Amino acid sequence: MQLVVARIGRAHGIKGEVTVEVRTDEPELRLGPGAVLATEPADTGPLTIETGRVHSGRLLLRFEGVRDRTGAEALRNTLLIAEVDPSELPEDPEEFYDHQLMDLDVVLADGTEIGRITEITHLPSQDLFIVERPDGSEVMIPFVEEIVSEIDLEEQRAVITPPPGLIDESEAVVASPRDDADGEAAEGDAAGDGKRDGA
Numbered sequence: 423m424q425l426v427v428a429r430i431g432r433a434h435g436i437k438g439e440v441t442v443e444v445r446t447d448e449p450e451l452r453l454g455p456g457a458v459l460a461t462e463p464a465d466t467g468p469l470t471i472e473t474g475r476v477h478s479g480r481l482l483l484r485f486e487g488v489r490d491r492t493g494a495e496a497l498r499n500t501l502l503i504a505e506v507d508p509s510e511l512p513e514d515p516e517e518f519y520d521h522q523l524m525d526l527d528v529v530l531a532d533g534t535e536i537g538r539i540t541e542i543t544h545l546p547s548q549d550l551f552i553v554e555r556p557d558g559s560e561v562m563i564p565f566v567e568e569i570v571s572e573i574d575l576e577e578q579r580a581v582i583t584p585p586p587g588l589i590d591e592s593e594a595v596v597a598s599p600r601d602d603a604d605g606e607a608a609e610g611d612a613a614g615d616g617k618r619d620g621a
Contacts, residue, residue, distance in 0.1 A: 425520060426503055428481075429445065431498065432495070432498060446544075459502040459503055466497060469502065524541075524542070525539060528553050539551045540552055548564050548565060550563065570582050
């Protein structure tokens, strides 16, 4: 099975390095030197990783045969695709591959249907589930322990306990009043309500 493991960003420097947006929980395994990756568009690859390093929090890769900035820029926005055994599982039981999570039903603890996971976005601070609602709209669910309480692969569902306003904006909690007569919020009303660790 083929999985997208990264997207190539802009060129870095003049020696052929590129930044990459990592889309795998195991970059050291999927994006290590010597890895041969298919690409989208297909005619750009396959690409073989020659070197990799982290610079200012971003992964930089250089591919065999790419030696200058022009060659690196030509690869921009290319998706890198790894061949993965469908039965292979992450070593950590609390981790999941994207393909395991795609199309899971998203429900509340009481069984209320929220929607279906159609995409997973990997951000530097956390991952996001893009969930399609039954009415066709989309909602973003941070994949953090405080919100996603259970992943049940056998039942093909993700159980969530969202804070007010995440699913239904009408339930959002206002942190501070904006209609004071003098225009000033009451002291202490905005003292960090709603801020969650890891979210």
